[in-house]
Amino acid sequence: MKIMREQNSNADFSRTTDYAAECACLNIRKASRFITSLYDEYLRPVGLRATQLSLLIALEQGGSVTITSLSKFFQMDRTTLSRDLKPLERQGWVLITEGEDRRKRFITLTPDGQDLLKRALPLWEQAQIRIRDYMGEDRYKGLLGQLSDILKLNRRD
Amino acid sequence: MKIMREQNSNADFSRTTDYAAECACLNIRKASRFITSLYDEYLRPVGLRATQLSLLIALEQGGSVTITSLSKFFQMDRTTLSRDLKPLERQGWVLITEGEDRRKRFITLTPDGQDLLKRALPLWEQAQIRIRDYMGEDRYKGLLGQLSDILKLNRRD
DNA sequence: GCACAATACGTGTATATACTCTTAGTTATA
DNA sequence: TATAACTAAGAGTATATACACGTATTGTGC
Numbered sequence: 312m313k314i315m316r317e318q319n320s321n322a323d324f325s326r327t328t329d330y331a332a333e334c335a336c337l338n339i340r341k342a343s344r345f346i347t348s349l350y351d352e353y354l355r356p357v358g359l360r361a362t363q364l365s366l367l368i369a370l371e372q373g374g375s376v377t378i379t380s381l382s383k384f385f386q387m388d389r390t391t392l393s394r395d396l397k398p399l400e401r402q403g404w405v406l407i408t409e410g411e412d413r414r415k416r417f418i419t420l421t422p423d424g425q426d427l428l429k430r431a432l433p434l435w436e437q438a439q440i441r442i443r444d445y446m447g448e449d450r451y452k453g454l455l456g457q458l459s460d461i462l463k464l465n466r467r468d
Numbered sequence: 469m470k471i472m473r474e475q476n477s478n479a480d481f482s483r484t485t486d487y488a489a490e491c492a493c494l495n496i497r498k499a500s501r502f503i504t505s506l507y508d509e510y511l512r513p514v515g516l517r518a519t520q521l522s523l524l525i526a527l528e529q530g531g532s533v534t535i536t537s538l539s540k541f542f543q544m545d546r547t548t549l550s551r552d553l554k555p556l557e558r559q560g561w562v563l564i565t566e567g568e569d570r571r572k573r574f575i576t577l578t579p580d581g582q583d584l585l586k587r588a589l590p591l592w593e594q595a596q597i598r599i600r601d602y603m604g605e606d607r608y609k610g611l612l613g614q615l616s617d618i619l620k621l622n623r624r625d
Numbered sequence: 626g627c628a629c630a631a632t633a634c635g636t637g638t639a640t641a642t643a644c645t646c647t648t649a650g651t652t653a654t655a
Numbered sequence: 656t657a658t659a660a661c662t663a664a665g666a667g668t669a670t671a672t673a674c675a676c677g678t679a680t681t682g683t684g685c
Binding site for chain 1: 662663664665666671672673
């Protein structure tokens with residue numbers, strides 16, 4: 312009986328095309344999942360995730376910063392960043408201390424965190440090269456440009 | 469004392485530029501966060517998140533499908549999809565039933581789910597228009613093309 | 626028909642994400 | 656100076672994400 316048209320794994324998503332091909336959100340989330348898993352894979356030997364590496368790098372180069380300022384840099388909710396820091400603190404890679412203004416908390420990279428970062432950066436470069444070589448220099452730069460364009464829509468400063 | 473160079477909120481991330489400007493993962497995650505929050509904002513009146521809307525649409529147009537086949541369509545881990553469905557099931561928007569092959573579970577959109585979808589789609593269109601108008605038709609299409617290029621790197625079929 | 630491989634799925638665990646509400650501390654103002 | 660407004664952060668809750676491991680079911684080769 313042809314009624315049970317989809318009672319198998321070869322589902323027909325063809326009519327989904329409009330949405331699937333046009334939705335910026337769906338497509339950027341798909342790409343984000345994939346890219347993240349690729350970077351995570353490269354970073355696995357040192358036990359870091361992509362997001363965590365980005366935090367360590369920002370801390371190494373930004374010095375001692377507050378949670379709110381770091382969250383602005385990453386254009387990320389403050390409470391998200393706060394929770395992202397927890398595993399890093401537990402592992403002893405970052406240190407969170409009180410400021411003179413006792414509302415503020417300052418985050419600092421520890422020596423252990425710096426060591427880890429030294430080991431992680433070459434792995435990051437490999438992932439970087441993988442994507443760049445695959446896409447080609449021009450398309451890669453184009454992508455980065457467009458991603459940065461999108462974020463400009465968010466500027467409230 | 470100039471030692472306390474960063475003991476304030478105006479942290480200097482300038483030297484982070486190399487990484488921040490070049491890392492595909494960081495930039496796509498930032499853009500993904502922003503785009504997602506934008507779509508979520510438009511969808512809030514109907515109590516749907518962007519990811520959830522994408523699931524409902526796929527189900528409406530794909531019919532009754534298994535978890536694994538749906539996860540492949542979204543290029544998403546099977547267990548992630550499984551958990552994404554939980555809130556939708558709890559709200560009565562999708563129904564999960566056993567197949568003849570008792571390993572399989574078939575997911576179907578309920579009438580309530582269809583109603584919700586009808587109310588949600590116009591909101592999705594508004595978000596869609598927002599981004600498209602901002603970027604311009606050409607850049608928008610370019611972005612979608614590049615996101616889809618990235619995913620081709622993942623093809624193992 | 627049975628042993629083994631392959632398939633489909635769930636659970637446990639951990640990170641990533643953001644909204645709402647609350648608390649504590651600081652600054653501005655009447 | 657007392658109070659209101661503002662700023663910085665935490666906690667509660669809920670969704671999104673994926674890996675490792677385990678279990679049940681089905682298919683296959685002999």
